[in-house]
Amino acid sequence: MLISRRTITGALGALALGASALTSFAARAQDTIKIGILHSLSGTMAISETTLKDVMLMLIDEQNKNGGVLGKKLEAVVVDPASNWPLFAEKAKELIAKDKVSVVFGCWTSVSRKSVLPVFKELNSILFYPVQYEGEESERNVFYTGAAPNQQAIPAVDYLMSADGGSVKRWVLEGTDYVYPRTTNKILEAYLKAKGVAPEDITINYTPFGFSDWQTEVTKIKAFGSAGKKTAVVSTINGDANVPFYKELGNQGLKATEIPVVAFSVGEEELAGLDTKPLLGHLAAWNYFESIDTPESKTFIEKWHAFTKNSKRTTNDPMEAHYIGFNMWVKAVEKAGTVDPDKVIAALPGTEQKNLTGGTAVMLPNHHISKPVMIGEIRADGQLDTVWQTKGLVPGAAWSPYLEGSKDLVADWVDLKCGNYNKTTKKCGG
Amino acid sequence: MTHAIAETILSAHLRLRAISTHAFALLLAALLLLSVSTPTHADALDEAFVKLYADNFQQTEQAVAGIAASGAPHAAETLDALRDGRLFANADAKRILYKTTAGDAFDAMTGGKVDNLDGFKKVRINNGVRRALDAAMGALGVGAADPQRRIHAAHELFNNPNPTTLPIIDAQLAKEANADAKSALEEARAAIVAATPGAGNADALRAIEALAARGDKAAQNHIATLAAKRDDPAIRTAADAAIARIDRSLFLWGLAQNGWYGLSTASVLLLAAIGLAITFGVMGVINMAHGEMVMLGAYSTYAMQMLLPASMTNWSVPLALPLAFVVSAIAGVVIERFVVRYLYTRPLDTLLATWGVSLILQQAVRTLFGASNRQVYSPPFLSGAYHWGGLEITNNRLWIILLSGAVFAALLFVLHATSFGLQMRAVTQNRRMASAMGISTARVDMMAFALGSGVAGIAGVALSQIDNVSPNLGQGYIVDSFMVVVFGGVGNLWGAALGAVTLGLANKILEPLIGAVQGQIALLVFIILFIQKRPRGLFAQKGRAVES
Numbered sequence: 004m005l006i007s008r009r010t011i012t013g014a015l016g017a018l019a020l021g022a023s024a025l026t027s028f029a030a031r032a033q034d035t036i037k038i039g040i041l042h043s044l045s046g047t048m049a050i051s052e053t054t055l056k057d058v059m060l061m062l063i064d065e066q067n068k069n070g071g072v073l074g075k076k077l078e079a080v081v082v083d084p085a086s087n088w089p090l091f092a093e094k095a096k097e098l099i100a101k102d103k104v105s106v107v108f109g110c111w112t113s114v115s116r117k118s119v120l121p122v123f124k125e126l127n128s129i130l131f132y133p134v135q136y137e138g139e140e141s142e143r144n145v146f147y148t149g150a151a152p153n154q155q156a157i158p159a160v161d162y163l164m165s166a167d168g169g170s171v172k173r174w175v176l177e178g179t180d181y182v183y184p185r186t187t188n189k190i191l192e193a194y195l196k197a198k199g200v201a202p203e204d205i206t207i208n209y210t211p212f213g214f215s216d217w218q219t220e221v222t223k224i225k226a227f228g229s230a231g232k233k234t235a236v237v238s239t240i241n242g243d244a245n246v247p248f249y250k251e252l253g254n255q256g257l258k259a260t261e262i263p264v265v266a267f268s269v270g271e272e273e274l275a276g277l278d279t280k281p282l283l284g285h286l287a288a289w290n291y292f293e294s295i296d297t298p299e300s301k302t303f304i305e306k307w308h309a310f311t312k313n314s315k316r317t318t319n320d321p322m323e324a325h326y327i328g329f330n331m332w333v334k335a336v337e338k339a340g341t342v343d344p345d346k347v348i349a350a351l352p353g354t355e356q357k358n359l360t361g362g363t364a365v366m367l368p369n370h371h372i373s374k375p376v377m378i379g380e381i382r383a384d385g386q387l388d389t390v391w392q393t394k395g396l397v398p399g400a401a402w403s404p405y406l407e408g409s410k411d412l413v414a415d416w417v418d419l420k421c422g423n424y425n426k427t428t429k430k431c432g433g
Numbered sequence: 434m435t436h437a438i439a440e441t442i443l444s445a446h447l448r449l450r451a452i453s454t455h456a457f458a459l460l461l462a463a464l465l466l467l468s469v470s471t472p473t474h475a476d477a478l479d480e481a482f483v484k485l486y487a488d489n490f491q492q493t494e495q496a497v498a499g500i501a502a503s504g505a506p507h508a509a510e511t512l513d514a515l516r517d518g519r520l521f522a523n524a525d526a527k528r529i530l531y532k533t534t535a536g537d538a539f540d541a542m543t544g545g546k547v548d549n550l551d552g553f554k555k556v557r558i559n560n561g562v563r564r565a566l567d568a569a570m571g572a573l574g575v576g577a578a579d580p581q582r583r584i585h586a587a588h589e590l591f592n593n594p595n596p597t598t599l600p601i602i603d604a605q606l607a608k609e610a611n612a613d614a615k616s617a618l619e620e621a622r623a624a625i626v627a628a629t630p631g632a633g634n635a636d637a638l639r640a641i642e643a644l645a646a647r648g649d650k651a652a653q654n655h656i657a658t659l660a661a662k663r664d665d666p667a668i669r670t671a672a673d674a675a676i677a678r679i680d681r682s683l684f685l686w687g688l689a690q691n692g693w694y695g696l697s698t699a700s701v702l703l704l705a706a707i708g709l710a711i712t713f714g715v716m717g718v719i720n721m722a723h724g725e726m727v728m729l730g731a732y733s734t735y736a737m738q739m740l741l742p743a744s745m746t747n748w749s750v751p752l753a754l755p756l757a758f759v760v761s762a763i764a765g766v767v768i769e770r771f772v773v774r775y776l777y778t779r780p781l782d783t784l785l786a787t788w789g790v791s792l793i794l795q796q797a798v799r800t801l802f803g804a805s806n807r808q809v810y811s812p813p814f815l816s817g818a819y820h821w822g823g824l825e826i827t828n829n830r831l832w833i834i835l836l837s838g839a840v841f842a843a844l845l846f847v848l849h850a851t852s853f854g855l856q857m858r859a860v861t862q863n864r865r866m867a868s869a870m871g872i873s874t875a876r877v878d879m880m881a882f883a884l885g886s887g888v889a890g891i892a893g894v895a896l897s898q899i900d901n902v903s904p905n906l907g908q909g910y911i912v913d914s915f916m917v918v919v920f921g922g923v924g925n926l927w928g929a930a931l932g933a934v935t936l937g938l939a940n941k942i943l944e945p946l947i948g949a950v951q952g953q954i955a956l957l958v959f960i961i962l963f964i965q966k967r968p969r970g971l972f973a974q975k976g977r978a979v980e981s
Contacts, residue, residue: 044804045799045804045904045905046905047903047905049804049805049806049903050805050806050901053804053805166491166561167490167491167559167561168560168561169560169561169564180950208948208949209948209949209950210949210950211949211950211953213901213905213909214949215899215900215901215909216698216701216899218694218697218698218827218830218941219691219694219941219944219945219949220944220949222690222694222825223945226650226687229649229650229651229654230650230654231651231654231657231658243806243901243903246806246901247899247900247901250811250899251827253816254816254817254818254827254828254829255818255825255827256817256818259560259563260560260563260564260567261592263560277808278811278816284559284560284563286560380559380560382518388557390490390557390559
């Protein structure tokens with residue numbers, strides 16, 4: 004068999020071509036800006052967090068279609084921390100140190116955020132955290148696009164105490180046993196007592212993550228609520244434990260007209276898989292509802308349906324938070340002209356972005372944003388009807404004025420360069 | 434004051450307009466005159482409708498009361514529509530219309546059909562409006578022909594006492610023939626009397642009696658408010674006695690309710706653990722993948738729901754029982770043949786290997802069905818609750834208790850009345866002797882593993898109704914299952930049953946006392962101490978036959 008010279012040159016040529024394709028691919032890979040997505044795709048929090056991964060992919064895809072950022076394409080790096088809190092820290096480290104991402108969008112539970120904080124501080128990167136949380140924190144490397152307690156918990160309780168909300172006099176604070184519900188309930192307890200609610204009119208219960216046997220808890224709520232005073236439940240139950248909780252509420256016939264349940268972690272996504280007819284009128288407090296009728300929200304929903312190829316996928320509040328956060332990051336990067344974390348962190352405060360409810364969110368010096376507050380009632384179709392909302396936007400406060408040890412603190416990363424500056428001792432560090 | 438005048442002018446204007454627009458047809462006008470021939474209705478209705486245009490919940494609440502009190506011919510339809518979000522207002526044209534469930538629109542004032550819906554906005558409601566609606570519809574339903582509707586109306590009035598309805602209730606009570614409706618109306622009447630400070634002493638005593646007969650916390654509150662406003666010693670003593678009696682009965686019902694919850698938790702534990710009692714008991718194999726057999730059963734329910742046509746959705750859960758059994762049993766046989774069989778003499782290795790298998794199964798399901806939870810449909814017979822005295826029995830839990838009992842009985846039958854059961858018991862007691870007697874221990878092992886896994890699959894069907902169907906479902910039950918089996922005594926069905934009941938009751942007694950989290954910790958500590966004292970559990974097998 005003869006090997007002609009032509010075949011050999013041909014083969015060599017093909018090899019060279021392949022090699023050049025490889026190098027050009029490598030070169031192009033370096034030309035992208037990497038964005039880390041740190042959301043649980045499995046485990047008890049997957050019910051809430053999977054959607055946030057999808058919305059980030061959509062936002063990145065859209066930005067790439069519009070030319071990327073600083074002339075470079077964006078590239079998403081998705082990891083699955085599996086609702087496992089220590090794994091969040093490992094995955095965050097992997098994203099920053101190994102994948103060299105410029106920014107991370109992620110976390111839902113506060114325990115996962117607390118777990119990754121040291122990593123972001125040590126490796127000096129940026130985290131956008133999109134979920135309502137308990138406050139009492141302001142870190143240089145973290146931007147909180149979800150609600151602080153003064154943007155969700157406090158207004159929700161105010162609404163229930165008003166005549167429109169039913170003039171509630173007795174309170175059940177029901178939560179999952181971890182840092183967010185415990186801190187929020189501490190703030191709420193202090194706030195309610197300041198408003199003149201007697202200690203015997205407040206009861207606080209905690210259940211573990213993934214709890215499923217709600218019979219006793221719901222019976223307890225009913226018994227507590229039958230003392231002749233108008234009673235409401237403030238639920239900080241997180242994750243898929245909500246599904247059996249609401250099922251039990253429905254089965255035991257606890258109606259919203261008798262004892263309303265206001266939830267801080269239940270939105271359209273969590274309700275999507277439930278029979279919501281028995282839950283009619285129960286409440287949720289957020290800063291965005293899918294049912295809000297604005298052109299911005301409509302466009303967003305259309306894009307979301309087109310991206311997921313599913314016209315039944317719902318949108319929710321933390322998705323809006325990512326939408327705001329992502330666009331703020333893009334603007335800050337363009338302003339700074341680089342993805343260097345220090346420069347982007349300095350550029351972010353003051354950045355404005357239109358939210359989906361017709362207002363304009365501003366990144367504040369304390370790394371929180373301004374948001375409208377809305378109270379919605381669950382409809383029979385699983386959507387939420389806004390029954391109350393603030394007139395304008397409420398600026399997020401990192402430190403609660405109702406807690407001892409926190410009321411003297413302010414966070415300001417622009418002038419004071421401090422997340423916990425004490426106004427009375429004039430010192431940074433609590 | 435000016436507001437009231439404006440309202441009057443407005444309503445007059447409204448009527449004029451209404452008349453002028455309809456004047457073109459003599460017949461229509463006559464009809465209209467007929468409908469406004471009782472001018473008080475229309476006036477009251479007008480006043481109520483003006484409040485609806487404000488789009489303010491408290492105004493809407495007042496409007497609801499006004500519409501109900503107006504006695505207008507379309508009041509019931511209007512309120513029904515408001516509750517279901519089918520009521521629309523046009524504040525500029527000053528018109529209200531309601532849509533029927535079929536989607537046709539009618540003017541709420543005249544009842545005439547409306548085709549042009551431009552400028553009409555849905556009247557929004559909240560819980561306050563819903564409460565007002567309940568009270569108003571209660572008043573409207575007291576005289577209904579259907580006794581169920583009368584009872585329902587009476588319940589609404591009991592929860593939202595409305596003094597203006599007292600004459601309607603009295604009129605209905607005088608002619609009421611249905612015993613249930615009569616007692617419900619009597620309770621509603623009592624609640625109203627309790628809320629009216631001016632009611633007479635005879636009325637008050639009658640109210641206390643009716644409320645004491647009802648005997649729940651709400652009734653007790655009504656008695657307390659009633660007594661607080663009166664100084665008459667006879668009423669006071671009657672009220673105190675009634676409150677004390679209700680306290681006693683509530684305490685006893687509370688105990689019974691807790692017992693029921695304990696039983697319900699026990700049935701779930703038993704279902705999850707009884708398969709383990711077989712595999713662990715017969716073969717001494719620590720099967721860490723047992724929870725995943727449960728998970729497979731739950732996913733079989735989901736698969737059955739997807740496979741069945743929409744008309745048969747209600748049958749998905751019963752039909753899933755055999756499917757789940759077969760799927761999990763096959764998975765069990767595969768695990769036994771390919772993993773466990775080779776490790777019979779190495780218990781520690783079995784533990785690790787089956788744990789690995791459990792991870793593989795979880796990931797397989799995650800890949801196949803996705804990581805997020807699957808929604809399993811609950812048919813009507815598995816939703817809602819049944820009331821019996823002070824007990825609240827949710828239907829899904831009731832069926833799980835029945836299923837658990839049936840599975841237990843079936844397993845007892847298999848173990849004690851079939852030759853396979855005899856062989857299984859023989860192998861459990863003394864493997865080598867059983868083998869010497871000609872029993873194929875390998876075959877018994879395989880069958881026992883299949884049976885244990887299949888039963889776990891059935892548990893999965895039950896759990897799909899009360900827990901989230903996710904790849905992690907089994908992990909939440911594996912520890913509890915082992916606790917039950919170890920506590921009850923290995924290789925003994927009755928031990929497992931008693932273990933499940935003890936742990937279930939203990940859990941439900943501890944939970945209200947010290948909280949769910951602390952309760953679980955306390956139970957674990959108790960089991961650890963118990964195992965120290967009795968390493969072989971409650972029902973240890975005794976005698977020479979026991980292999981150490």
